[in-house]
Amino acid sequence: MRENAAVQSAIATLLLVAVMGAVACKTADPCPQGQTECNGSCVQTASNPDHCGGCGIACSELQVCSLGQCADNCAGGLALCGRQCVDVASDTMNCGGCGRRCAEGAVCEQGRCMGGMPACGDRLAIEVGGTLDLDLQVVEVSGTLTKNGAAVPAGRNRGTLAFVSRRGGQVLMAPFPETGPAMYRGEVIVGTYDVYYQPPLQCFESDPLPCQRALLRSGVVIQQGGTLDLDAKVVRVSGRLTKNGAAVPSVGRERGRLVFALQGGGSRMMPPFGLTGEAQYEGEVFAGTYEVRYEPPAGCGGTGDALPCQQVVLRSGVVIQQGGTLDLDAKVVRVSGRLTKNGAILPSTGRERGWLVFQLQGGGGRRMPPFGPMGEAQYEGEVFAGTYEVRYEPPLGCGGMWDVMPCQVAVLRSGVVIQQGGTLDLDAKVVRVSGRLTKNGAAVPSGRRGRGWLLFNLEGGGGRRMPPFGPTGEARYEGEVFTGKYDVLYQPELDCQPGDSLPCQHHLIRGCLPSG
Numbered sequence: 001m002r003e004n005a006a007v008q009s010a011i012a013t014l015l016l017v018a019v020m021g022a023v024a025c026k027t028a029d030p031c032p033q034g035q036t037e038c039n040g041s042c043v044q045t046a047s048n049p050d051h052c053g054g055c056g057i058a059c060s061e062l063q064v065c066s067l068g069q070c071a072d073n074c075a076g077g078l079a080l081c082g083r084q085c086v087d088v089a090s091d092t093m094n095c096g097g098c099g100r101r102c103a104e105g106a107v108c109e110q111g112r113c114m115g116g117m118p119a120c121g122d123r124l125a126i127e128v129g130g131t132l133d134l135d136l137q138v139v140e141v142s143g144t145l146t147k148n149g150a151a152v153p154a155g156r157n158r159g160t161l162a163f164v165s166r167r168g169g170q171v172l173m174a175p176f177p178e179t180g181p182a183m184y185r186g187e188v189i190v191g192t193y194d195v196y197y198q199p200p201l202q203c204f205e206s207d208p209l210p211c212q213r214a215l216l217r218s219g220v221v222i223q224q225g226g227t228l229d230l231d232a233k234v235v236r237v238s239g240r241l242t243k244n245g246a247a248v249p250s251v252g253r254e255r256g257r258l259v260f261a262l263q264g265g266g267s268r269m270m271p272p273f274g275l276t277g278e279a280q281y282e283g284e285v286f287a288g289t290y291e292v293r294y295e296p297p298a299g300c301g302g303t304g305d306a307l308p309c310q311q312v313v314l315r316s317g318v319v320i321q322q323g324g325t326l327d328l329d330a331k332v333v334r335v336s337g338r339l340t341k342n343g344a345i346l347p348s349t350g351r352e353r354g355w356l357v358f359q360l361q362g363g364g365g366r367r368m369p370p371f372g373p374m375g376e377a378q379y380e381g382e383v384f385a386g387t388y389e390v391r392y393e394p395p396l397g398c399g400g401m402w403d404v405m406p407c408q409v410a411v412l413r414s415g416v417v418i419q420q421g422g423t424l425d426l427d428a429k430v431v432r433v434s435g436r437l438t439k440n441g442a443a444v445p446s447g448r449r450g451r452g453w454l455l456f457n458l459e460g461g462g463g464r465r466m467p468p469f470g471p472t473g474e475a476r477y478e479g480e481v482f483t484g485k486y487d488v489l490y491q492p493e494l495d496c497q498p499g500d501s502l503p504c505q506h507h508l509i510r511g512c513l514p515s516g
Contacts, residue, residue: 042219047084082289098263139225142185146231152182155208157200166192194218197232205271213266214286235323238282242329248306250276254297255306263289290318294330308332311364312384333421336380340427347404348374352395354405361387388416392428406430409462410482434478446472447501452492459485487511
């Protein structure tokens with residue numbers, strides 16, 4: 001009997017080991033059309049560099065996967081997304097551009113996602129009352145994270161893994177211990193997952209892994225418990241930033257930093273450039289395709305900034321698969337000019353008169369110094385080269401009798417291409433409108449409190465709030481606005497009540513409701 005028990009125990013142990021040896025896929029056609037199951041994941045062997053043309057056929061680090069073959073470059077008509085050569089006109093995972101994933105059930109046609117969620121065959125129809133018992137299939141997964149095929153170095157902050165379900169929700173595994181193998185273990189509901197590395201909330205330059213969220217494996221089908229080991233490919237990049245081909249000037253304050261934004265993942269902020277010397281950077285990032293942008297320091301905007309107080313994309317589609325040097329140059333130009341009102345100098349007043357904001361297409365805005373209370377409304381400042389929308393912004397606390405411009409945001413010029421320094425004068429077309437509001441064709445009755453006000457919302461710009469209607473007399477308004485197309489809305493008093501002169505209700509009087 002003891003021998004039989006030992007044999008049964010051994011068989012049970014072997015069965016358990018066999019079950020825990022792998023994360024299993026569905027048994028019958030687990031992957032969408034055009035994809036192949038490889039080691040528990042659904043992959044496109046036509047473009048996946050780790051399974052190029054078939055499971056386990058890996059391309060070298062310097063090669064891409066094009067039409068199921070390892071190559072130095074993509075075949076004609078295909079775009080490089082990471083190390084995958086895809087047709088952005090029809091690829092639902094990269095529709096119209098790298099990383100632009102279509103919703104479930106949609107198709108990619110000529111670079112646009114068409115359609116949406118298909119009719120759901122799994123929706124529950126409830127017509128009569130009764131008992132509904134439901135069961136969650138839960139399994140335990142475990143494994144080890146490595147860094148470039150080796151153990152993750154010991155450290156205080158080694159992060160964790162996030163299992164993001166394709167059906168919604170995520171499971172955060174317990175943080176990796178400070179020493180020893182970076183092992184994880186936890187329960188998940190059966191389904192398809194994208195697995196991410198999740199850095200700790202407070203991470204530092206000296207941590208064992210980059211302070212950056214990164215996708216490690218996508219489309220992992222988990223149907224039963226097992227082991228899922230993951231490897232994080234990490235590379236070290238360094239370089240310097242120049243300004244118009246020359247060293248970034250030394251100043252008495254911070255000079256900003258570079259941010260590496262991973263396609264389909266998180267951003268890696270490099271250490272700030274110091275106050276003096278060359279603007280150099282160095283740090284680890286996860287391998288992948290990046291957008292590299294410059295971010296200015298907090299509190300910038302003064303006269304002593306080395307670079308414009310503005311966010312800008314310096315390089316897109318940067319494929320980083322191995323360590324090396326990446327030098328970047330920021331093209332900066334100086335623009336100046338003046339703002340006029342209906343062709344004339346802005347009147348002087350006892351307060352600031354607003355300022356101009358240069359909004360870079362695909363980047364950040366550069367706010368020019370405020371116009372002073374007197375003299376010509378002149379501006380001057382540096383911006384990154386690019387295409388801009390220029391808008392006027394009023395000063396804080398505007399809306400009183402001292403205003404010389406409408407208390408309103410307005411776009412003055414769009415599509416302004418700035419590639420070299422020069423003068424850009426702008427004129428604001430302003431008109432005065434006035435009138436009265438009536439109720440059913442008659443004067444609005446007087447009341448014990450204010451009777452609200454009108455809001456003129458400029459198409460593509462800001463809103464101009466007219467002075468409130470008083471509690472008595474005709475409900476009249478008057479004020480300046482920028483020329484353009486407007487939606488006119490009635491706004492009740494904040495403390496309005498039933499029984500007031502007008503309904504306690506926001507209402508669009510003229511124009512169109514916002515889309516969406």
